[in-house]
Amino acid sequence: DSPFDYSEHPHRRRNPLTGKYVLVSPHRAKRPWQGSQEDAPSDNRPEYDPDDYLGPGNSRVNGTVQNPDYKDTFVFDNDFQALLSDTPDGAVGNPDNDDLLVARAVKGKCRVLCFSPKLNVTVAEMSVPALRKVVDAWVDEYATLSKLDYIAHVQIFGNKGSMMGCSNAHPHGQIWSSSWIPEAPATELANLAGYKSRKGTHMLEDYAKLEEEVGERVVCSNTTFLAVVPFWAVWPFEVMVLSKKRIPSFESFGEQEKDDLADIYRRVTCRYDNLFTTLFPYSMGIHQAPTDGTGQDVAHFNMQFYPPLLRSATVRKFMVGFELLAEAQRDLTAEQAAVRLRNCSEVHFNDAKK
């Protein structure tokens, strides 16, 4: 009998940031390939469309506001914010008493950030200087929102592609700032703090060092950042971009860090698009220190990409059934996914055609 080998045998892997396990079924990657390799979708997005409610000079979704004739990035309050700044304080039930109906009033502010005036570009196709403007806007928003007295946390994220619920193809992201630290960043901070107090070192500094040494899960890197398919990845081609040295938040970013983030953001998304010759869908989100002053001593800046595609531009992984009711599951190993992404070019297929 062959000994246990995680590239061959079913196993669980543990995510130290969440404390949760994912089931990995490597032998299933040998299933007959039922999906197909797609051709690049015919790409006739116009540069400008008068009906694009995120376009420069256009009317927004509610019809009453007009966008300025912006030249690079543009930020505004979401027209249908999930959070409001003026919710009355209040609560129902007490979790410490094991009450079963527990609700807490919350406040916040939701912003939208357009990445470019052009409708027909994606992050993967943008230049590093143009993406540097996006990074600058994030840094600004993080600083401005953190000064609001009712804001404790700023969640920067983006949904790309209709498969990921993005209803407008215009390149944009969102910023939801909130009066509390949401579940996922709160759990991550608690686990980072626990590791620090037990080991004396920072978890993600140790992890970045380990991954650089081992190499097999690395996608690409630059001076400040490392992009890896994390050992505990759940989504088929999940990628985590983390700073090699701990940086708590945008507050500590200098010129180099800002340039390097723009650089690696382009390179990771470009590899994604080239993987299946498609405008690769994903949700992206940034985890960093909350703005309420907590976590400064443990928070470690990272950017997570959760893409649903599995085998082609149209064959996706579904997080359903067992995954929703019992435990996350994947077939392809993180190591196999990393090889595939390492083999992708950093020249976008649309530019290569030119």
Add this chain to the structure above:
Amino acid sequence: DSPFDYSEHPHRRRNPLTGKYVLVSPHRAKRPWQGSQEDAPSDNRPEYDPDDYLGPGNSRVNGTVQNPDYKDTFVFDNDFQALLSDTPDGAVGNPDNDDLLVARAVKGKCRVLCFSPKLNVTVAEMSVPALRKVVDAWVDEYATLSKLDYIAHVQIFGNKGSMMGCSNAHPHGQIWSSSWIPEAPATELANLAGYKSRKGTHMLEDYAKLEEEVGERVVCSNTTFLAVVPFWAVWPFEVMVLSKKRIPSFESFGEQEKDDLADIYRRVTCRYDNLFTTLFPYSMGIHQAPTDGTGQDVAHFNMQFYPPLLRSATVRKFMVGFELLAEAQRDLTAEQAAVRLRNCSEVHFNDAKK
């Protein structure tokens, strides 16, 4: 200023089974209705299709095995199991030492259960006696798999609809039995045990009583079971079916409980189909006692339905961006969803047409 009202103001609600909060944004339900009420999809599913690899007498997906000419239910080993019975034991890393690469070999057995020989029926359209055969098969599988020495937990679930990753329209579900207790049921058991030790009563008995008294989140009920949109629902029309009195698992089901489960399974899914006059997609899963002997004193049988549809047969809720990276979010309140489901008929739209 009006005081905090959870039917009006943004808030978080706590799920006592997971310990996690969900963000609720009731004011957003006032967004312009962008989806449309669809007509019933033209329904020309044949009763039998020779290419249906789950059909009676047909060849399975791998081409080598033939299904028997079954008359009601049919159970077999999944042709591409995510778990295997013969994985060598082994492990990498130790979570107690804060190792960053932690993997554990696991074993299991994955089964598929066909609910009916007919391709053109869904659970919502099946009769209670036919669904009773499905319940009997679940009870049998739970008992048989629990006798395997390497099995600690039996997860019964089903994905319905291509939107939920179900690649075959033939009515069927899955059973993944495993050598460990997966994340979600393990967390639920820990929270049920904590409540019991602190309060002396059973959480879900207290909850069923409370919901029956309040009434506003109840969908329907029978002697044994209550179907509610739980206070902490994440999916727009999420439903939990729970036994009013604690039943640890199928092991304790008598004739009445089996009949009542078949009855409420049909009634909940029929209301779902009637809500948007469509074959309503969902993932369904059963939480009950593990088969390794643990949790017998606290486990409480329940069946969860996680459906993605939000406003019509084609407008869905996406669990993306903020939801994946930060915290679950919903617009419609649980109370609003329950009213909608209570107003649905328990006669299927396909039968009403006849």
